[in-house]
Each structure stands twice: as structure tokens, then as C-alpha cells.
Amino acid sequence: MAYKRTEITPGEIERQRDICARIRETYLARGIRPLAMVDTFGCQQNEADSEKLRGYLAEMGFGFTDDSARADFVILNTCAVREHAEQRVLGNVGALTHTKAANPDQIIAVCGCMVQQKHMAEKLKRSYPIVDLVFGPHELWRFPELYQDVLTRHRRVFAIDPSDGAVAEGIPLQRDKGVKAWLSIMYGCNNFCTYCIVPYVRGRERSRKPEDVVAEAKALIAAGYKDITLLGQNVNSYGKDLAEPVDFADLLRMVNDLEGDFVLRFMTSHPKDATEKLFRTMAECEKCAHHLHLPVQSGNSRILKAMNRSYTREKYLAQVALARQYMPDLVLTTDIIVGFPGETDEEFNDTLTLVDEVRYDAMFTFIYSKRVGTPAASMPDPYSRADKQVHFDKLVELSNTISAEKHAAYEGTRQRVLIDGADGRGEWKLTARTKGGRLVHLQGDEGLVGQFVYVDITGSNTWSLYGEITTG
Ligand code: 5AD
Numbered sequence: 001m002a003y004k005r006t007e008i009t010p011g012e013i014e015r016q017r018d019i020c021a022r023i024r025e026t027y028l029a030r031g032i033r034p035l036a037m038v039d040t041f042g043c044q045q046n047e048a049d050s051e052k053l054r055g056y057l058a059e060m061g062f063g064f065t066d067d068s069a070r071a072d073f074v075i076l077n078t079c080a081v082r083e084h085a086e087q088r089v090l091g092n093v094g095a096l097t098h099t100k101a102a103n104p105d106q107i108i109a110v111c112g113c114m115v116q117q118k119h120m121a122e123k124l125k126r127s128y129p130i131v132d133l134v135f136g137p138h139e140l141w142r143f144p145e146l147y148q149d150v151l152t153r154h155r156r157v158f159a160i161d162p163s164d165g166a167v168a169e170g171i172p173l174q175r176d177k178g179v180k181a182w183l184s185i186m187y188g189c190n191n192f193c194t195y196c197i198v199p200y201v202r203g204r205e206r207s208r209k210p211e212d213v214v215a216e217a218k219a220l221i222a223a224g225y226k227d228i229t230l231l232g233q234n235v236n237s238y239g240k241d242l243a244e245p246v247d248f249a250d251l252l253r254m255v256n257d258l259e260g261d262f263v264l265r266f267m268t269s270h271p272k273d274a275t276e277k278l279f280r281t282m283a284e285c286e287k288c289a290h291h292l293h294l295p296v297q298s299g300n301s302r303i304l305k306a307m308n309r310s311y312t313r314e315k316y317l318a319q320v321a322l323a324r325q326y327m328p329d330l331v332l333t334t335d336i337i338v339g340f341p342g343e344t345d346e347e348f349n350d351t352l353t354l355v356d357e358v359r360y361d362a363m364f365t366f367i368y369s370k371r372v373g374t375p376a377a378s379m380p381d382p383y384s385r386a387d388k389q390v391h392f393d394k395l396v397e398l399s400n401t402i403s404a405e406k407h408a409a410y411e412g413t414r415q416r417v418l419i420d421g422a423d424g425r426g427e428w429k430l431t432a433r434t435k436g437g438r439l440v441h442l443q444g445d446e447g448l449v450g451q452f453v454y455v456d457i458t459g460s461n462t463w464s465l466y467g468e469i470t471t472g
Pocket residue numbers: 081082195196197295297335336337366367368369370371
């Protein structure tokens with residue numbers, strides 16, 4: 001597949017930032033401190049995109065609110081992976097009719113993956129006249145220009161042309177304060193799993209240059225972030241589109257070698273091309289969490305083929321065994337789709353036996369959702385939603401049992417954890433993560449947030465661990 005790498009020039013991003021500065025001056029001259037609300041749906045990639053939206057908005061002089069009634073500008077950054085997410089977005093857009101009625105100057109934008117689908121953009125155009133601005137993931141880098149168009153031309157703006165996507169450096173970012181940071185290393189996906197909409201809405205795989213990733217990681221560490229997650233739809237493809245010979249394992253090592261006390265994570269890894277070199281690198285890099293999110297999707301080789309996953313059950317199990325050989329303490333998580341078109345009882349049963357064999361620390365389970373334009377959408381799908389729900393419930397029950405057993409095995413152990421939050425319930429105010437990413441509830445002072453401490457694990461359940469900070 002021929003894809004020409006497109007880079008947005010620094011001059012273009014400068015132009016966007018100049019627009020931000022002009023918008024800011026206009027608000028200042030009118031004595032207005034405008035408020036924006038950015039509501040994010042879906043995955044971490046979308047969270048990372050919202051940080052860019054907020055970065056631009058801050059440069060335009062916006063403050064932020066979570067209250068849509070108070071916001072001058074509401075932006076919904078949407079997801080298209082499953083129908084449920086889309087329905088939630090449409091419900092939220094509908095609810096904004098009231099806020100806009102109370103404040104007719106309120107501007108409403110809908111962006112992200114959902115609107116990159118033509119039928120969804122059409123629906124917003126036709127049925128949701130309160131929406132002023134619609135733009136897909138490919139247009140995010142020129143969001144200031146699009147907003148300016150809405151302000152100055154007093155018309156609705158739709159920017160959703162199909163595109164393979166580009167790489168844009170230098171967009172300002174406003175990250176959540178705290179100890180955890182997302183760091184996008186690549187965008188898009190080339191895998192075309194037959195159920196998935198992502199390759200159609202996020203374009204082809206394109207990697208950021210290693211020096212840009214490393215510089216951003218360095219800045220994050222200097223700013224006090226202690227838990228850094230490298231993000232991509234399939235990080236194992238990192239570097240394939242770059243001129244220089246660099247792969248994901250190389251990049252991981254470069255970030256690991258930066259000075260500072262931090263934990264390095266990444267997601268997501270496609271099982272078809274996770275390499276031995278990656279597992280070895282993870283084992284050798286002292287800051288790298290021994291955690292793999294390795295979505296299996298199904299335990300049956302016929303279904304995997306129909307999904308276009310490019311591996312069999314056996315190959316997947318071999319990958320897991322190899323990873324565990326390098327990291328006996330590996331925390332393994334996965335995604336599974338139940339009810340792919342035509343999945344029989346027996347085929348589903350293969351998923352159960354695989355889960356039983358692998359024993360994941362945690363799983364994200366989904367019922368198949370038909371996505372317009374994907375190959376799976378035209379496959380015969382004879383089983384009812386109720387049948388699929390029965391399978392789904394069985395899988396969740398098994399997953400919960402295993403997670404609880406895995407968590408129970410931590411009791412009595414001592415773990416080094418990073419305290420990352422102080423808004424837990426009751427006495428268990430502090431939250432922390434083990435290096436493998438398991439959630440630990442702790443008692444203690446808020447001032448400890450951002451610190452690495454040792455804890456003795458004293459209790460557990462399906463979802464998390466409980467511990468005591470040790471002084472010894
Ligand atoms: N239906 C259900 N789940 C899906 N996923 C992706 N597309 C679909 C779909 N059409 C799940 C996959 C993927 C995760 C992010 O979402 O399990 O790994």
C-alpha cells in the first residue's frame with residue numbers, strides 16, 4: 001500500500017498559534033474570559049488529542065469548566081469503536097439544545113473518530129443544527145483556523161475530508177496535572193481487522209521521529225511526571241514508515257535511558273508482530289513496566305482468521321509463553337470481542353479455554369458492534385443479542401474469578417508503588433499503581449502523591465489491592 005508520509009510544517013503550526021493569539025486579543029479587548037468544556041469519549045489516543053485541543057484553547061485565552069451550562073464553547077471529542085459510544089455522544093449533543101437555548105452564543109463542536117464517518121457527519125448536519133463545527137482527527141492540527149471560521153463567517157463549518165493523515169509537531173499541549181502522562185508515538189492503523197473502524201477514521205500508520213518522542217519524554221520527566229505511557233494503535237509497527245532504521249524496542253530503550261525515577265509503559269501491542277527483541281528489551285529496561293496489553297480478541301483460529309488478525313490461537317499462546325520466559329512476573333491484559341458474526345458455541349468455548357490457560361490479570365470484554373463500512377458488517381450474523389449476552393456474562397465471570405485469584409496472590413508481598421491520586425473513598429484515600437499497573441488502595445497523607453513507596457499488600461478483590469505503606 002503506497003502511503004506518502006506527510007508532515008505538517010512548523011510554519012503551519014505557527015500560523016495556527018498566531019490565530020490563537022489573535023483570538024485571545026479579541027477576547028481580552030472585549031474584557032471577556034471565555035470558558036471551554038472538552039468532553040472526551042473513547043480511548044487514550046482521544047485523551048491525548050483532547051490535551052492538544054486544550055493546549056490550543058488555553059492559547060486562545062480560554063479557561064476550563066466541566067459545566068456545559070457555563071461554557072461558551074463545548075467540544076465533544078468522540079469515539080467510533082462501538083455503537084454504544086456513538087449513542088452516548090448523540091445523547092450528549094441532544095442535551096446541549098437546552099444550554100444553547102439559554103445561551104444562544106454558545107458554540108458547539110463535535111470532533112474525533114465518530115464524525116470522520118461520512119454518515120455520522122451527515123446526521124449531525126441534518127438533525128443537529130445546534131452543532132457549529134465538525135472536524136475529524138486529521139484536521140485537529142488546524143482547529144484554531146476552523147474555530148476562527150465559525151466566529152468570523154457566522155456559518156457552520158464541516159471539515160471531514162478523507163485523508164491518510166499526517167504528522168504534526170509543535171501543537172501546544174495542556175496535560176492534566178498529576179503524575180501520569182500519555183505520549184503518542186504514532187498515529188493511525190494499517191491492520192484492518194474486519195470488525196474495526198479505526199483504520200478508516202484515523203488513517204495510515206505514521207510514526208513520530210524518535211528525537212521528537214525522546215524530547216517530549218524528557219520534558220515530561222523534567223515537569224515531574226513519573227508514569228509515562230507510550231501510545232499507538234499498534235506500537236509494534238513503530239518506525240516502519242521512517243527513513244532511519246528504528247523499531248519500537250529501540251525507542252523504548254531510548255526513553256528508558258533518560259535520567260530520572262519514572263515508570264515506562266506502552267499500549268497497544270498487536271500479537272502478530274510483538275518480537276522477542278521487544279520482550280528482551282522490556283526485561284532489560286529497568287524503568288519499563290512488565291506489563292503487556294496483548295489483545296487476543298478470540299481464542300479460536302477460524303474466528304481470528306475471519307477477523308484478519310494474522311495469528312492463530314497457537315501462535316498467540318507461543319507469544320505469551322515467550323514473553324513470560326523473559327518476564328516471569330509479567331502482568332498480562334487483553335481485549336476480547338464476544339459474538340463476532342457467526343461465532344458458534346464451540347468457537348466461543350475456545351475463547352474460554354484460552355482465557356483459562358493464559359490467566360489474564362485483567363480483561364476488557366466487548367460484545368461485537370457492527371460498524372458501517374467494515375468487512376464484518378456484511379458477514380452473516382445469525383446469533384441473537386441474547387445469545388451473545390449469555391456468552392459475554394460467562395466470560396466476564398471467568399475473567400473476574402481469575403483476576404480475584406491473581407490479586408489474592410499479591411497478599412503478603414511487598415511492592416514498590418507509585419502513589420498517583422488522593423481521591424479514593426473513605427479512609428482509603430490514596431491510590432497507587434504497582435509497576436505492573438495494578439491498582440492499590442492506601443491510607444495516608446495527600447502529600448505523598450507523586451512518590452514511590454514500598455507497601456505491604458494486606459487485602460485484595462477482583463479489581464484492586466489494598467496495602468499499608470511500610471517504613472522499613
Ligand atoms: N465491536 C466490539 N469491539 C470492538 N473493538 C474494536 N472494534 C470493535 C467492534 N466493532 C474492541 C477491540 C479492540 C478494542 C479497543 O475495542 O477489542 O481491541
